[in-house]
Amino acid sequence: MPKVTYVTPSGDEVVVNSDEPNLMQAAVTNQVEGILGDCGGVASCATCHVHIDPQWIDKVGPATDIEQGMLELEDNATDNSRLGCQVKLTPELDGLVVRVVGQ
Amino acid sequence: MSAETTIAEQNAEQNAEQKKCVIVGSGHSAAQLCVSLTHAGRSGKIPVEITVIGDEPHAPYHRPPLSKTYLNPAAPEPLQFIRPENFYRENSIEMRLGKRVESIDRQAKQVCLGGETIPYDVLALATGSTHRRPPIPGIDHPDVLTLQTAAQADVIRDRIRSDRCVVVIGAGFIGLEFAASLRKLGVRVAVLERMERVLSRVTSLDVSRFFEAMHRHHGVELHTSVNVTAVDEVEGRLVVRTENGSDFTADFVVVGAGAAPNDQLARQAGLDVDNGVRVNEYNQTSDPDIYAMGDCCNQFHPIYSAQLRIESVQNALDQAKTVAASILGKPVKQNTMPWFWSDQYDVKLQIAGVSTGFDQCLIRGSAKLGESFSAWYLKQGRLLAVDAINDARAYAVAGKLIPTGMCPRLELITDTNITPKELLQSAKEESNA
Ligand SMILES: Cc1cc2nc3c(=O)[nH]c(=O)nc-3n(C[C@H](O)[C@H](O)[C@H](O)COP(=O)(O)OP(=O)(O)OC[C@H]3O[C@@H](n4cnc5c(N)ncnc54)[C@H](O)[C@@H]3O)c2cc1C
Ligand code: FES
Numbered sequence: 114m115p116k117v118t119y120v121t122p123s124g125d126e127v128v129v130n131s132d133e134p135n136l137m138q139a140a141v142t143n144q145v146e147g148i149l150g151d152c153g154g155v156a157s158c159a160t161c162h163v164h165i166d167p168q169w170i171d172k173v174g175p176a177t178d179i180e181q182g183m184l185e186l187e188d189n190a191t192d193n194s195r196l197g198c199q200v201k202l203t204p205e206l207d208g209l210v211v212r213v214v215g216q
Numbered sequence: 217m218s219a220e221t222t223i224a225e226q227n228a229e230q231n232a233e234q235k236k237c238v239i240v241g242s243g244h245s246a247a248q249l250c251v252s253l254t255h256a257g258r259s260g261k262i263p264v265e266i267t268v269i270g271d272e273p274h275a276p277y278h279r280p281p282l283s284k285t286y287l288n289p290a291a292p293e294p295l296q297f298i299r300p301e302n303f304y305r306e307n308s309i310e311m312r313l314g315k316r317v318e319s320i321d322r323q324a325k326q327v328c329l330g331g332e333t334i335p336y337d338v339l340a341l342a343t344g345s346t347h348r349r350p351p352i353p354g355i356d357h358p359d360v361l362t363l364q365t366a367a368q369a370d371v372i373r374d375r376i377r378s379d380r381c382v383v384v385i386g387a388g389f390i391g392l393e394f395a396a397s398l399r400k401l402g403v404r405v406a407v408l409e410r411m412e413r414v415l416s417r418v419t420s421l422d423v424s425r426f427f428e429a430m431h432r433h434h435g436v437e438l439h440t441s442v443n444v445t446a447v448d449e450v451e452g453r454l455v456v457r458t459e460n461g462s463d464f465t466a467d468f469v470v471v472g473a474g475a476a477p478n479d480q481l482a483r484q485a486g487l488d489v490d491n492g493v494r495v496n497e498y499n500q501t502s503d504p505d506i507y508a509m510g511d512c513c514n515q516f517h518p519i520y521s522a523q524l525r526i527e528s529v530q531n532a533l534d535q536a537k538t539v540a541a542s543i544l545g546k547p548v549k550q551n552t553m554p555w556f557w558s559d560q561y562d563v564k565l566q567i568a569g570v571s572t573g574f575d576q577c578l579i580r581g582s583a584k585l586g587e588s589f590s591a592w593y594l595k596q597g598r599l600l601a602v603d604a605i606n607d608a609r610a611y612a613v614a615g616k617l618i619p620t621g622m623c624p625r626l627e628l629i630t631d632t633n634i635t636p637k638e639l640l641q642s643a644k645e646e647s648n649a
Contacts, residue, residue, distance in 0.1 A: 142297075182609040
């Protein structure tokens with residue numbers, strides 16, 4: 114079970130050990146503030162936007178084309194932006210740190 | 217006065233203030249109403265006491281996967297809950313699941329279920345819709361199924377085997393998504409559509425043709441302009457008969473022929489009902505203490521100047537937020553742009569807006585298999601909606617344009633050398649000019 118730290122919009126650090134399939138579902142199951150998952154995880158609502166900690170971005174990988182498209186007009190989007198639902202939680206991501214963008 | 221009694225008194229006072237909110241239905245809009253109401257109490261007191269009564273046995277779960285990823289019997293996917301169980305417990309939300317509300321007593325302000333009554337100060341109807349079974353002889357055969365709830369999806373998933381043969385009646389989103397799921401699992405499937413093309417109620421000809429080509433490419437036996445006249449059982453299998461004389465044999469049949477709003481409770485209670493429970497811009501019914509939201513309700517839409525009954529997750533969520541705002545005493549009018557998605561094979565369709573009534577459709581890009589493109593729907597030069605096929609950028613831009621009434625110059629829309637972002641810029645300039 115990979116451990117993930119979410120830094121919420123209000124600055125809290127929430128540490129989660131989860132066997133959920135992706136970053137969005139792990140956050141929703143643990144009621145992490147600022148991640149809603151309205152579309153259920155199909156890259157259509159952008160309510161799961163996170164910034165991957167720069168130290169982790171290589172391991173996590175960049176946003177796919179559809180994520181980039183969804184986030185293109187978001188003011189808060191950066192090179193480290195991902196839609197949490199598109200980031201699979203694998204054992205390699207144990208220790209991951211992400212910042213929740215929120216609405 | 218001891219500190220203890222003061223607190224008790226304060227609590228009593230708070231409880232007296234706490235409105236009792238009963239939600240009928242436990243789907244997407246019910247869950248969102250719980251989230252929005254309790255969010256207001258983040259910093260302490262939860263302003264409302266909530267009871268949810270739903271006839272499905274599960275806590276609210278995501279419905280869209282049922283026709284998409286949920287159906288693989290080899291790797292059964294669990295239900296995806298909208299919020300975890302803790303959420304309801306921690307917020308003292310009473311979940312009365314597996315229970316059906318039978319009537320509303322507006323005089324006494326209570327709902328009735330199985331001999332029991334539950335009082336309310338405010339009532340929210342979140343009863344959804346029910347898939348129609350067209351009036352065809354044999355349509356009620358136990359092997360003719362609908363795909364709307366987890367229980368129904370479980371029955372279907374149990375029956376899926378690669379040597380099976382399935383007939384789908386109706387080529388709307390759910391029918392087509394289901395067909396795509398079956399093809400991915402190697403199941404033979406025929407789709408029979410009464411209209412001349414698939415998705416005819418919701419898309420333009422080009423988009424319909426694209427989806428038809430895609431399904432045929434993936435091996436769906438797709439027939440349009442066919443009228444199903446009967447479903448017969450012959451030697452333990454079903455035979456779907458059509459007007460033109462061709463028969464289709466199936467191990468089971470799934471009907472995806474549209475849905476009707478669950479507005480019976482409201483009708484019996486004497487509320488205004490017309491293709492759904494009629495609500496005002498605050499999602500209030502003709503009884504100010506009763507709200508309705510989601511698939512079951514019908515509302516005037518300010519962007520489209522039309523009465524709409526929308527079946528989508530977005531609509532359920534946004535209307536629930538509107539209801540919450542009113543219950544919390546900070547009413548805001550519902551005015552959000554509808555959006556929707558459908559995933560079939562490797563194609564992601566994203567729709568911004570509602571295209572009904574369009575008089576012009578511009579195709580941006582090439583509507584060919586394997587390509588991404590978008591269909592831009594206009595009425596008298598006004599942008600109504602955009603269907604984006606594997607083109608999230610077009611979808612995102614449409615989402616900025618439609619609510620504001622802006623539209624780029626038409627010749628730019630079809631020019632793929634112009635990026636979607638530049639289209640947005642052009643539209644802004646147009647509206648300033
Ligand atoms: C298979 C499928 C795929 C879909 N795919 C998509 C998609 O990709 N994108 C999208 O945007 N939308 C999709 N939708 C539509 C979306 O799921 C609905 O619009 C949404 O669920 C509506 O939410 P709701 O709260 O109005 O109703 P629902 O979520 O349907 O919940 C209503 C609930 O109320 C219960 N109920 C009814 N009457 C009573 C009563 N008297 N007492 C107690 N309980 C009662 C019902 O059993 C049900 O559980 C899909 C729907 C289905 C069925
Ligand atoms: S949950 Fe909707 S985009 Fe990630």
